[in-house]
Amino acid sequence: MSNPAKYVHPINFSGFSGAQFERLVFAFHAHSEPWESLEWYGQIGADLGRDIWGIRKSGESVCIQCVNRKSLEFTKIKTDLAKILKSDHGIPQQFRVVAGCEISARTRDSVHKHTKSIGISSCDLWSGSEFEEFLRRDAGSIVRRFVDGEAFPDDPQELLRFGRQAGRVTDQQILSQYAKLFDRAAFYTPISIESNLQDFKQAITDTIQVLGTGIRKIRDGDFIEQLPSRHDLKGQALRQKLQSVEVALARLRGRLDEMVRDEIVKRCNCNDPKCHVYFMPHQAASELESLRSEVLSRFRDVYPPFRPATW
Secondary structure, three states: OOOOOOOOOOOOHHHOOHHHHHHHHHHHHHHHOOEEEEEEOHHHOOOOOOOEEEEEOOOOEEEEEEEOOOOOOHHHHHHHHHHHHHOOOOOOOEEEEEEOOOOOHHHHHHHHHHHHHOOOOEEEEEOHHHHHHHHHHHOHHHHHHHHOOOOOOOOHHHHHHHHHHHHHOOHHHHHHHHHHHHOOHHHOOOHHHOOOHHHHHHHHHHHHHHHHHOEEEOOOOOEEEEOOOHHHOOOHHHHHHHHHHHHHHHHHHHHHHHHHHOOOOEEOOOOOOOOOOEEOOHHHHHHHHHHHHHHHHHHHHHOOOOOOOOO
């Protein structure tokens, strides 16, 4: 049977306040490229039409206007541009409109024609659907933090630091962080002498959670840190390979649960609730070892520098 279709619901920008929308646009731009400076004028008021003003490393000046309305009319942009020309920054080299709604062809043509007439060399307009595509393609961590309810900075300087840190992380750096998850006793202690199968199972569960969500916790459930998840990898092939690692981990955990349920793996009969001793036949230990080896082999296929520890 074919897999059922999966749908990603569009981001409802209309539910954002003006400040929230500007905050999202600011964080995206801080994340998407390096800047000599990037300032959010909208959040301090009296912005003179300059919601966000940036200077690229090349020295190019960029003015970003955020418009989160039900519709966008040329007169709104023309009025804001008149204010921008009166600011101390003067005429930007690039002018960008990021809207939460759709933008008609007529409005696009009018804005392009007007910006050219007043000396702006480059202009682009992003509709809400276009902005969403850029967010999902280039800034998955920002979408989750802002749209899906994860904690997100309010202060512009914190936003800037967050965006720059997220933007600098490469796929190889993410994978090197994951390598630490597999470089621990749960993944190299011989299962036939494993002293605590509950901790072994928890280590598998914790690793699945980090790969899928980026959330890392200590054994008692307390939060440690937020890492990138496999969804943050830029390479599609790497994402698919890492998904296969997650599936192999789930298969290992599921088989262990089956063995305990079927009493192939049995608890000690001492009746001490703190006792972690289990007994299992050699064949069961060998099967679990094989499933764990598959996990490590798949991860090494994703990240060749990884060298599994040996007993």
